[in-house]
Amino acid sequence: MTKLFLATTIIFIIFNQNSFSQQKGGESKSFNPDSVIIFESPRPLVEVVKTESSINYALGGDLLISDSGFGIGLFYHRFMSNSTVLFSSLYISGARNSNEFDEYDYVNNTWQVNNKINRLFRFPLMFGVQQFVFQQSLDESLKPFISLGFGPTFILENPYTYNKVPNGEIIGWFEAFNHSQWHTRMGGFIGVGAYFGKISESLFGVNVKYYYVPFGDEGLESIAGLPIKNFGGLFISLTIGSTY
Template sequence: MPILAQAEDDERVRKVDSIFVYKPAQPIEIYNPNAKFISNSICADVIFSNSGFGGGLLYTHSLDEDNMLFANFYISGARNTDEIEYWDYNTGRWIVPNKINRLFMIPLTLGYTRLMFQDAIAGSFKPFITGGIGPTFIISTPYEKEWFTAWNYAKTYVRLDAYIGVGAYFSLIDNSVSSANIRYYYIPFGGNGLESIRGLPIKDFGGLVLSVSVGYTF
């Protein structure tokens, strides 16, 4: 009888335990990087070039899983040689010898991006090739004037820019996106160029540019 009673108690425990069934409030989704599709995105750009660094914005719009259109711009200084400041005891301020203009550039580019090797590379690493064309606004202010006062004497030039580049998206988590690319700009100024340093005119405001972008998709 004690054995039978114990068996009945165990059976009741099993029946009671079977009532508690745990399940998640929402269905569990298995992470699949290949399922991430960039429909639209907007990103902040950090730019590194021979002229120093700058900042800008990038907007992309996907035509399908492999093809995207984009618009971007960035703002940076412009120079074609090292510009080292020295203390001038006569004026009591830091100066760059023989500098006659402060130069700034704002390339605005519309273009096309093609994602590559989609079937060969798994995960969130998505290499691409890219190219674009658009206007570049080049602004010069006289170096002899104080920085803010010099903007009253600013001159603006508009030139055509074009670039080609390669890069990769390397993080696609939730709605975030980040990428890096290197591109070569061609921005001819024409004529005798534009001087930052006396006697060293800049005839092409292009060159290699490294861009790192961080933003979100929507």
């Protein structure tokens, strides 16, 4: 009886396996390789490195010191090659040819500069060329250069006292602009300097320039009796800028 039961069970299993294997299934979906998900990197796989040869422009400012005190400046550079740069620059600085210190005036009961009659300011706007030198013999983190520029200098003559009377009553700063005069003179400069670090990332350097801006005629007076005939002079500047 047991053998008959086992035989019947085996026949039933075999029959059902054949039946299931012959059943028609649903339509299979075809494989489309275009449906594969493609993951794209959020950043370039190959980073583009900025080199000196890829620099076209530079823009920045200068902190100045001269024989007339402190000043500021702006510059724009156009890189023509790895060794030659065309530029324009604008400096703003006071102008004087002697030491000017405030002293107490007991007549007017105020502090003022003895015999001062004008506040003078100069705005040299220069265009020129800058040439890097010794590039083959020096490390790339040091780039010395020579520069040459030419252009107009705008000179502001701002009265210090009413009617420009020595040791007279001081005229207010803003009121003085109603009596100011502008003068324009042509001039130029020659200079040397150097940039430190990689200029492909930024500009940081020092410039030493000598400006020659002849005024002509009798010059302009900041201190009565001491006319300024050359509105140039020696400038030392700290340059900070960016390249792109």
